[in-house]
Amino acid sequence: MTSEAGAPAPAGAASPPARKGWRLVLANLRQPKVLAMLLLGFSSGIPIYLVGNTLGYWMRENAIELSTIGFLSWVGLAYSLKFVWAPLVDKIDAPVLGRWLGRRRGWMLLSQLVAAAALIGMALVEPRQGELLFAGVALDQLLVFGALALVVAFASATQDIVIDAWRIESADSAEQQGLLTSTATLGYRGALLVTDSLILILAAHAGWSLSYEIMALLLGVGVVATLRAREPQASLIAAAGPHPALFTARGLFDAVIGPFVAFFRQHGRLALLILLTISLYRLPDFLFGPMANPFYADLKMDKETVGAVRGSFGLVATVAGVAAAGLTAVRYGFIPTLIAGAVLGPLSNLAFAYLALHGNDARVFTAAMVIDNFCNGYAGVALVGYMSSLTNIGYTATQYALLSSFYALLGKLLKGLSGVAVTELAAGRTLLEGYALFFVGTALVGVPALALCIVLALRRPSPVSVPHA
Numbered sequence: 001m002t003s004e005a006g007a008p009a010p011a012g013a014a015s016p017p018a019r020k021g022w023r024l025v026l027a028n029l030r031q032p033k034v035l036a037m038l039l040l041g042f043s044s045g046i047p048i049y050l051v052g053n054t055l056g057y058w059m060r061e062n063a064i065e066l067s068t069i070g071f072l073s074w075v076g077l078a079y080s081l082k083f084v085w086a087p088l089v090d091k092i093d094a095p096v097l098g099r100w101l102g103r104r105r106g107w108m109l110l111s112q113l114v115a116a117a118a119l120i121g122m123a124l125v126e127p128r129q130g131e132l133l134f135a136g137v138a139l140d141q142l143l144v145f146g147a148l149a150l151v152v153a154f155a156s157a158t159q160d161i162v163i164d165a166w167r168i169e170s171a172d173s174a175e176q177q178g179l180l181t182s183t184a185t186l187g188y189r190g191a192l193l194v195t196d197s198l199i200l201i202l203a204a205h206a207g208w209s210l211s212y213e214i215m216a217l218l219l220g221v222g223v224v225a226t227l228r229a230r231e232p233q234a235s236l237i238a239a240a241g242p243h244p245a246l247f248t249a250r251g252l253f254d255a256v257i258g259p260f261v262a263f264f265r266q267h268g269r270l271a272l273l274i275l276l277t278i279s280l281y282r283l284p285d286f287l288f289g290p291m292a293n294p295f296y297a298d299l300k301m302d303k304e305t306v307g308a309v310r311g312s313f314g315l316v317a318t319v320a321g322v323a324a325a326g327l328t329a330v331r332y333g334f335i336p337t338l339i340a341g342a343v344l345g346p347l348s349n350l351a352f353a354y355l356a357l358h359g360n361d362a363r364v365f366t367a368a369m370v371i372d373n374f375c376n377g378y379a380g381v382a383l384v385g386y387m388s389s390l391t392n393i394g395y396t397a398t399q400y401a402l403l404s405s406f407y408a409l410l411g412k413l414l415k416g417l418s419g420v421a422v423t424e425l426a427a428g429r430t431l432l433e434g435y436a437l438f439f440v441g442t443a444l445v446g447v448p449a450l451a452l453c454i455v456l457a458l459r460r461p462s463p464v465s466v467p468h469a
Contacts, residue, residue, distance in 0.1 A: 033170050036229040037180050040108070040163045041187025043222020047115050047156035049195040050122075050215055051075050051149040057200065057293035057303075058208045059127045064142075066294060070419030072146055073290040073412070078153035079160065080409035083402045086161050102231035104166045109226045111159035116216040118151040123212035159222070164400045168388055169232035181388055182326040185381045189318045189373075194218065197310025200303040263399055267390070270459060274390065277456055279406045280449035281338075281383055284346040285376060286411025287442040290418045295352070295435050300360050309366050310373075317370040321377025325385075328378075334386040339453045341382030346446030348372035353439035356432045383407060 049055075056069045089107050093099060098106030122145060125132065130141045167184055171177035195215060203211045264271045296306050328337045351368040358364050387403040418438070426434025 032228070033230070034179065034183055036225045037167060037170075037183045038187040039221050039225035040166070040229070041184035042191045043112060043187075043219055043225065044156075044160055044163050044184070045188035045191025046195060046215060046218055046222075047119065047152050047159075048076070048079070049192055050119060050212065051153050051156075053289050053293050054195055054199060055127070055149065056290055057297060058203070060294040060297045061208075062127055064127060064129075066291070066419035066423055068142075068419070069294060070290050070416050072149065073418070074416040075146065075150045075153045076412045076415075077409075078150065079157045080405045080412045082157040082161050083405040085158070086402070089158065089161050090165070101226070104162050104169070105226050105229060105231055107162040108159060108166070109223060111155045111162070112219050112222045112226065115152050115155035115159065116219040118148050118155065119212055119216035119219075121148040122152065123209040123216070126209060160404070161400075164388075164404070166229070166232060168391055168400065170230075174389075177388060178326065178329055178385060181385045182322060182381060185325075185377070185384060186319065186322050189322060189377055189380070190315075191218075193310055193315050193318065197307045197314060200307035201311070202307075204303040204307070260402065263390070263402065270456070273452065273456055273459065275403075275406045277449065277452040278383070278387065278403055279410050280445075280452060281342060282345065282379065282407060283411045283414075283449065284349050284442045284446040285379075286408065286415050287418055287445060288349050288352070288439065290415050291422055291435065291438065292352075294419075295356070298431055298435070299356070301365060305362055305365070309362070309369050313366050314369045314373040317373035318377040321374040321379075322381050324374075325378040325381035329381070329385050334382070334389055335453075335457045337382040338386050339450070339457060341379035342446065342450040342453045344375040345379035346443040348375045349439045349443035349446075353436045353443070356436035356439060359432070 052073060055072070059069050059072070060066075089103075093103050094101075094106035094110045097109050100106065101109060125141060125145045125148060127145045128141050131138045132141045132144055134144075163184070167180050168177065171180050199211050199215065202214065267274060325337055325341065328340060348368070348371050351371040355361075355364050355368045387400065387407070390403060391399040421441075422431075422434050422438045424434075425437045429437075
């Protein structure tokens, strides 16, 4: 690890005395980069549920089969394969916009505009069985809708690549990196609440199509943040540096293979253990995701109740989980926080298993939602903070994309079969009993990740020590 500005400090390196408590937080919140990070985190979180969990609710209300809902969740594989095109984001400017805004901000703006346009397309097409006439050609409506969802996922994944790189390169210290990570997560989780809760209330009164169009407009928050943000100094240096031409043998090696070589050289034999741990860490949540909203529909929970609980109790629980993870990381470091998140993450799945057996009950649903939002808010910060500490300046976008792809790839491959799994488990039982068994099974999937986190802690201390507040 390096000690350059924006990079993680070496473990055990001396740190200047830190101001304590809220004075430090408030001092950092006055910085434009922290506000920009909050807005960019929000923009990053807008598309993902609109092509994932929330989309499942819309499709289920349109009588689309659970198996089809599960299969369509595979458009989310774009988020897991983003390391394939991350080297391009790292090494070349976005068309036209890159020369105007810089490498990081140029790609941000381009991806935001494409994602917004495709979301509006989804709103116009709608997920229905039928045919569309385009230029005199009959097209399968659900297939066109799925293609637009894939475009949203691809653009959104590109936005994530560059926002993560901007976050890591903009931090002046490990302490500020922790603050930016928590700020980004808070914005991201806020967007998830909008697209996973408030949209349900809006859809109940205005319909799904108008709701998706409004969500597309909310990406304007990211556009404003992009235009007001400053290009990181590390990105400017990298863009001006003497890199080999990208489309040469040496340039392609440096862009595509170089980040992976650097990662394995830095972490040695632990590299595979790190990647395996990351790939299993949020697996229970990924498997659970596509069936959450269809579950509420089959439970006969009305959209207004689901949306209201998520936007009130869920919001408070999310903020509490994010804050708790940030405080734990500051006090104990990333590895202990990672272990705690590995315990908390799967607990929410068990809460929903109880809800499935208990039946439609607003109080039990509220309790399950509070547990889910706190646990996932905590686990999300724990994993993002840990992965951020593992990257090298010069390969920030590609290495973080690699790590976040490993974090999501297995889960997004398997979650496409979640609808089939619930249907099979419900054979000879009620549908809600099938859901309950599925949720318990997804919680048990979290045990290997916890074991690997403990092994990682025994093999090596946290790769970066966050200064105590």
